[in-house]
Amino acid sequence: MIRYTKSLEGITSEMLDGGFFVGWPNPPSPVAHYEILENAYRIVLAIDDSTNKVIGFINSISDGVLTTYIPLLEVLPEYQGKGIGKRLVNTLVEDLNEMYMIDILCAPDVQEFYTKLGFETAQGVAMRNYHNQSGINLS
Template sequence: MGIVFRETLAGVELEQLSGGFFDGWPNPPSASTFLKMLEQSYAIELAVDEQTGNVVGFIQAISDGILSAYIPLLEVLPDYKAQGIGSALVQRMLERLQGLYMIDLLCDPEVQTFYERQAMQKATGMCIRHYSNQAGYIDSRQRN
């Protein structure tokens, strides 16, 4: 399986994103919401299966572009795990963000060792999760 990496959505169609991301989420975003989320990110990295053209992994960052960035999501489809794709996506993103002072993410304890292998350090964080908005929040002011 040949994997190519892309840092833009150029040439990626909606149907190439609907391959089973957000596995286990009780209220996952639709493919169109997923696309919009990627479009509005500060930076993205995509892993694409050369044979099928489907996106099989992604990482996104949101940032002020000056001082800080936050990496909210990294996902690799189950059939493509354990091939180094997640590590490559993280390294590509960290390289793109290296000029910033801080790059943060929150993750579950069971994946902390993965991020430690990517040269990240454990830290303490706080969060709020509105699971009812997990499919994507549309601000009524943005609907017009």
């Protein structure tokens, strides 16, 4: 069974080592991933009870007053197409409803996934320091 949680209670970095950041040449480690979730404003995790692994996650960061940004959403490939991504987004957005701005930058092939869930398409710009893709040095 897939269960959902909005907290890191009982979650370890080992539970995040199932293969997230598909296609990233230099992905964050499970320890860095845990830190990303720990530092987030709000999170929602999907956990497969049969393996005790996190199989999907979404996070948001925020100024706590007006604006929130959703940097990451991922469902592991073998769990996609089962409504898990939709549940993660809807649960997070419910939690963020006090905010004015809820923003996401995404590739064109994912826009429809979000517009089906109530988002509007918008224009944006971004800068990426690819040499920092695995995260800052945490040690």
